[in-house]
Amino acid sequence: xxxxxxxxxxxxxxxxxxxxxxxxxxxxxxxxxxxxxxxxxxxxxxxxxxxxxxxxxxxxxxxxxxxxxxxxxxxxxxxxxxxxxxxxxxxxxxxxxxxxxxxxxxxxxxxxxxxxxxxxxxxxxxxxxxxxxxxxxxxxxxxxxxxxxxxxxxxxxxxxxxxxxxxxxxxxxxxxxxxxxxxxxxxxxxxxxxxxxxxxxxxxxxxxxxxxxxxxxxxxxxxxxxxxxxxxxxxxxxxxxxxxxxxxxxxxxxxxxxxxxxxxxxxxxxxxxxxxxxxxxxxxxxxxxx
Numbered sequence: 001x002x003x004x005x006x007x008x009x010x011x012x013x014x015x016x017x018x019x020x021x022x023x024x025x026x027x028x029x030x031x032x033x034x035x036x037x038x039x040x041x042x043x044x045x046x047x048x049x050x051x052x053x054x055x056x057x058x059x060x061x062x063x064x065x066x067x068x069x070x071x072x073x074x075x076x077x078x079x080x081x082x083x084x085x086x087x088x089x090x091x092x093x094x095x096x097x098x099x100x101x102x103x104x105x106x107x108x109x110x111x112x113x114x115x116x117x118x119x120x121x122x123x124x125x126x127x128x129x130x131x132x133x134x135x136x137x138x139x140x141x142x143x144x145x146x147x148x149x150x151x152x153x154x155x156x157x158x159x160x161x162x163x164x165x166x167x168x169x170x171x172x173x174x175x176x177x178x179x180x181x182x183x184x185x186x187x188x189x190x191x192x193x194x195x196x197x198x199x200x201x202x203x204x205x206x207x208x209x210x211x212x213x214x215x216x217x218x219x220x221x222x223x224x225x226x227x228x229x230x231x232x233x234x235x236x237x238x239x240x241x242x243x244x245x246x247x248x249x250x251x252x253x254x255x256x257x258x259x260x261x262x263x264x265x266x267x268x269x270x271x272x273x274x275x276x277x278x279x280x281x282x283x284x285x286x287x288x289x290x
Contacts, residue, residue: 001113004106006150006207015118016148016211016238019162021200024152024207031099032154032227037133040097041089048096051089088138091131104129107231111150121236128233134226140218142189144171146180146242147232149210153202156226160208161197163215166266170196170215173264177249180213180242187215202228212238213266241265243276243283250282 003010007023014020030036041049095104108127115121126147134140136156151160163170170193171179178184197215200208210216212234220226234242248262255261265272 001117003110003113005103006110010114010207011209012114012117014209015114015120016165016235018164019198019200019211019214019216020209021202022207022209023205026103026152027154027205029103031094031103032229036099037131037227040094040099041091044091044094044097048092048094049089050092051087086135086138088135088140089131089133091133093128094131095129100129104231107150108233111231111233115235118235120238124233124235125239126234127231130230130232132226132228132230134220136220136222136224136226138220138226142187142193142215142217143185144176144179144187144213144215145210145232146213147234148212148238149230149232150207151202151210151228151230152207153204154227154229155204156224157204157221158202158218158226158228159221160200160202160216160218161194162200162208162210163193163197165211165214166264167196167215168264169193171213173248173262174252176213176265177245177252180245181249183249212241240272240276243279244272247275247279247282250279 001012005025007025010022011020026032031040094100104127107129108124111124111127112122115124132140166176171187175184175187179187202208244265248265251262263271265275
């Protein structure tokens with residue numbers, strides 16, 4: 001298996017099973033140079049560039065924070081002063097700029113090679129790049145993702161704490177279902193949960209796989225601005241999980257009326273596949289009647 005962007009220490013058997021650290025080949029890539037970022041980011045459509053002012057903390061609603069841009073600061077000012085003013089910049093799909101297009105294609109090629117090796121599909125669903133630029137000591141609050149993720153570090157350092165997916169002690173089934181279906185993006189958090197996670201020290205050249213719906217939070221190091229980038233995607237397997245979670249979210253209040261609750265997703269493959277199939281039929285019927 002030939003990989004363009006990932007080193008050969010990537011674990012081909014743990015996709016969406018466990019978080020794991022490996023290495024990438026992209027240090028020094030011209031798309032990630034500060035001069036290119038300073039040109040590309042202000043030119044992107046505004047809905048793809050999200051930023052906040054002030055340090056976040058665990059327990060904050062990560063997604064809602066980025067729906068509100070600081071009224072007193074432009075993206076250009078935020079980037080220029082990010083070392084001395086606490087800020088966080090998140091860019092969705094920079095691959096629409098030509099300097100990121102080839103990088104996106106090569107990363108996607110690696111992802112799909114890993115998917116085929118794992119037997120979870122041939123083609124990634126909705127693959128996108130996300131670029132993160134953050135002040136020293138900034139925090140990405142605890143959250144889960146509706147995608148599988150490969151995260152790569154380019155500048156600065158950080159510590160990531162990643163939790164096992166489907167662990168009810170970390171994120172309950174009900175909260176996971178609501179989050180994945182966009183019905184609630186604020187997850188309960190307590191410091192006691194931290195002991196259940198795995199800590200990863202993250203430096204330039206490092207890469208990390210974060211499985212689908214695996215809870216995680218991040219703290220950047222104190223010495224430098226952090227620049228990192230992820231490729232997010234869904235496989236055939238994770239799309240089935242998403243549909244099964246949507247089925248559970250719809251069924252939960254109905255079953256609750258008779259004192260029952262849906263069985264959790266992520267435990268039995270045949271049960272998840274059945275729920276996913278029912279949800280596809282429900283969604284198709286809704287579309288037809290609409």
